Amino acid sequence: MKRNQIITMIIFILLLLFIIINLTIGDKNLSLSEVFNTLIGQSTSHQFIIKQLRFPRVMIGLISGISLGIGGYIFQKIFHNPLASPDIIGITSGGSLFTVIAIYIGLESFQFIFSLIGSLFVSTIIYLLVYKEEKMYQKMILIGIGINTFVHALLSFLLLKMAPYDMPLVLRWLSGSLNHALLSQVPILLMIAIFIIGILIIKQKELLLIELGDEKAQTLGQNIYKEKIVFALLVVILLAFISASIGPIASIAFLCGPIIQSLMRKNGNYLIQAGMMGGLILLISDFVAKNLLPNQYPVGIVTGLIGAPYLLYLLFSKRGINT
Amino acid sequence: MLSLQEIIRSLTTNNFNTTIIQIRIPRILFAIIAGSSLSISGYIMQKVTRNPISDASILGINAGASLFVIIGLTFFHLSSKHMYILFGLLGGIFAAICVYLFAYIKKDYTPLTITLAGMAVSISFMAVVNTLMLSNNQVMEQFRFWQVGSLGGMNYTILLLFIPYYIIGLFLSFSYAKKIDMLALGDEYANALGINVKITKLILIFISVLLSVIVTALAGPIGFMGLMVPHIVSIFKSQNAFKTILLTGLTGSILLVIFDTLARVVLSPQEIEVGIFTSSIGALIFIYVVKKYRGGLS
Numbered sequence: 001m002k003r004n005q006i007i008t009m010i011i012f013i014l015l016l017l018f019i020i021i022n023l024t025i026g027d028k029n030l031s032l033s034e035v036f037n038t039l040i041g042q043s044t045s046h047q048f049i050i051k052q053l054r055f056p057r058v059m060i061g062l063i064s065g066i067s068l069g070i071g072g073y074i075f076q077k078i079f080h081n082p083l084a085s086p087d088i089i090g091i092t093s094g095g096s097l098f099t100v101i102a103i104y105i106g107l108e109s110f111q112f113i114f115s116l117i118g119s120l121f122v123s124t125i126i127y128l129l130v131y132k133e134e135k136m137y138q139k140m141i142l143i144g145i146g147i148n149t150f151v152h153a154l155l156s157f158l159l160l161k162m163a164p165y166d167m168p169l170v171l172r173w174l175s176g177s178l179n180h181a182l183l184s185q186v187p188i189l190l191m192i193a194i195f196i197i198g199i200l201i202i203k204q205k206e207l208l209l210i211e212l213g214d215e216k217a218q219t220l221g222q223n224i225y226k227e228k229i230v231f232a233l234l235v236v237i238l239l240a241f242i243s244a245s246i247g248p249i250a251s252i253a254f255l256c257g258p259i260i261q262s263l264m265r266k267n268g269n270y271l272i273q274a275g276m277m278g279g280l281i282l283l284i285s286d287f288v289a290k291n292l293l294p295n296q297y298p299v300g301i302v303t304g305l306i307g308a309p310y311l312l313y314l315l316f317s318k319r320g321i322n323t
Numbered sequence: 324m325l326s327l328q329e330i331i332r333s334l335t336t337n338n339f340n341t342t343i344i345q346i347r348i349p350r351i352l353f354a355i356i357a358g359s360s361l362s363i364s365g366y367i368m369q370k371v372t373r374n375p376i377s378d379a380s381i382l383g384i385n386a387g388a389s390l391f392v393i394i395g396l397t398f399f400h401l402s403s404k405h406m407y408i409l410f411g412l413l414g415g416i417f418a419a420i421c422v423y424l425f426a427y428i429k430k431d432y433t434p435l436t437i438t439l440a441g442m443a444v445s446i447s448f449m450a451v452v453n454t455l456m457l458s459n460n461q462v463m464e465q466f467r468f469w470q471v472g473s474l475g476g477m478n479y480t481i482l483l484l485f486i487p488y489y490i491i492g493l494f495l496s497f498s499y500a501k502k503i504d505m506l507a508l509g510d511e512y513a514n515a516l517g518i519n520v521k522i523t524k525l526i527l528i529f530i531s532v533l534l535s536v537i538v539t540a541l542a543g544p545i546g547f548m549g550l551m552v553p554h555i556v557s558i559f560k561s562q563n564a565f566k567t568i569l570l571t572g573l574t575g576s577i578l579l580v581i582f583d584t585l586a587r588v589v590l591s592p593q594e595i596e597v598g599i600f601t602s603s604i605g606a607l608i609f610i611y612v613v614k615k616y617r618g619g620l621s
Contacts (some may be wrong), residue, residue: 005346082433083439129614142376142613149380149546150606157599171463175453250450301454308447312421 007263011276018283023050024057025291052183060181061286061299064191064242064281069278070197071235072253072269074262077207078228079137082314085254086172086239092248093151094122095240096174101156103170115244119236122147127229137307139216176249176300178286184207185245196238197275203231204271211267227253249300257313279308354583354597355576356489357474357538358548362535363496363568366556370503370564371527374434378549378614379415379535380602381543382437383444385544387418390448393455404484411540415532418444423528434616441600452567464590474542474583474597475562481541492534493572499527500565507564545598547605548575554612 015206023035038050086092098118107114126147130140149240155174162170203237206227235302239253256274285302293302365378378619379385391414395401401410412473427441456463502523505513511518538545552575553567561567579597 026426083443129610133614139613142438143610144615146606146610150603151605153546153599153606157595160596160599161593166585167463171457175457250606285605297454297457301450301457305454308450311447314443 015280020272023054055182057178059180059186061282063189065279066275067238067242068252069256070275071239073274076257083141085274087253090148091119095119095243096248097151111244116240119240123236173247175298176247192241215230250304257260349479350474351480353477354579358575358579359549359572360534362552362571364531366553366571367531376438378548382441383418384415386445386448387414388539397455407540411536415536488537495530503564546602549609
């Protein structure tokens with residue numbers, strides 16, 4: 001087997017392993033057969049723990065991780081920079097802002113729609129500001145960071161106006177948490193994720209073309225901007241749904257691409273691997289957050305802590321951030 | 324709302340309005356010196372890094388200060404404001420070293436690289452800040468007001484604490500004005516004129532960090548003042564650093580007083596924290612500057 005295939009296999013096996021670990025280990029350790037029997041419908045003594053708590057948590061974690069990994073990977077590819085991930089350029093926080101507004105005015109049940117509107121709103125603004133500018137992609141990152149700051153200022157304002165007893169909840173949501181994963185969220189998230197990721201996988205060959213750079217792809221007769229917009233739009237919609245349900249989970253979108261790229265030997269298209277890596281990182285982080293840290297930290301804190309040194313490493317490494 | 328007459332009367336006599344005035348005066352005074360402090364800091368930073376897109380919040384210095392202050396709150400139970408300043412200063416210097424080190428390793432001092440480095444340092448530090456903040460509800464409560472930047476709690480004690488550092492910072496900036504002019508000619512010219520470029524730059528960065536971190540430590544991060552004001556002052560096309568520092572300081576004072584007043588009255592009786600106000604306006608200006616920026620972006 002080739003190196004790339006072996007690595008893919010290892011990631012896949014680790015992913016399965018952590019699905020099993022997260023289902024079986026917790027405050028109460030259960031056996032694998034017990035979990036399996038419960039999930040296929042037999043009634044056992046730990047039905048509630050497994051069906052209502054652990055299964056949705058693992059499922060939502062898995063779906064979110066995969067989506068974030070794929071989304072970040074695509075953004076980094078189409079905008080030619082590892083910093084161009086939706087969480088760094090403010091798209092995710094646009095969604096968060098609108099979601100918090102939804103909570104603030106008491107429309108919690110419309111979180112999805114609000115998050116979607118917010119993310120699309122920010123993406124449109126970034127697009128309008130940088131389209132066909134000179135040094136478009138570099139400027140996009142800086143402008144995105146500016147928008148991120150702006151949105152965060154508005155967010156802090158809302159947070160300060162909030163009743164103190166709402167605060168911890170909202171703050172925890174804002175850090176990204178699986179603590180409130182609900183079984184009822186699983187089907188809709190699963191459907192959306194399968195649908196959008198399906199389209200992305202079908203279209204993934206075009207990513208290779210995009211990677212060549214704008215000018216080369218243009219000469220091959222492709223309308224590169226249109227393709228990029230379609231890709232970006234799909235990712236924005238996907239991640240808006242994810243972040244509405246579990247909050248803006250830090251770093252995963254931005255981490256997966258570079259990790260996969262450094263593991264794989266050749267340049268190529270590693271969309272699926274990036275997705276699996278996203279799922280893996282999220283499940284591991286959730287395991288750490290749930291079992292190894294005191295007072296039930298939100299998983300976003302753990303991913304943020306993983307992301308921080310990696311971001312610095314990326315800065316200081318030789319290959320690093322290609323400006 | 325008080326009339327001017329009432330204000331003058333209450334300064335000389337003693338009535339209910341006196342209390343209101345006594346709360347407002349230190350606040351305005353603080354806004355005046357904080358505004359100039361932050362703006363001059365930004366001006367120096369932009370000159371040293373030759374980067375129009377920089378100030379203490381962009382280069383991660385505020386994040387560094389936040390990080391060290393929250394470490395202090397969580398592990399060393401900071402109580403005195405002096406310790407806030409000390410920790411903030413250490414954090415700011417630490418962040419500046421990180422950014423500088425990055426540019427040094429890359430041998431790349433272009434605006435985009437330095438700005439991205441600052442942002443990355445900022446994001447990483449804030450991740451740790453968030454972790455520590457959530458660990459403890461009491462720290463969270465203390466910190467969330469500090470973190471947005473507010474002049475609401477100003478009093479004469481804090482003001483008096485601030486002034487010595489401010490004077491040192493101001494004195495240093497004015498006395499280094501000539502060297503800023505020389506550096507503007509380019510490193511080689513400056514060398515030929517007999518100044519040690521590296522050491523001068525380090526000292527200037529230290530002055531800039533000092534000026535912004537004292538404000539951050541006492542009032543929380545009041546973002547983007549340092550970015551905005553030098554750009555506004557550049558309208559005057561002053562070539563002389565001494566004059567520019569003076570203009571920058573004055574403009575910064577006026578602007579922060581205006582912002583703080585607006586923040587206080589726009590949604591009255593609610594109050595917007597001035598840090599939120601400046602960083603929302605500043606972020607828009609930041610976007611504008613980036614968009615307009617031509618030339619050696621990478």
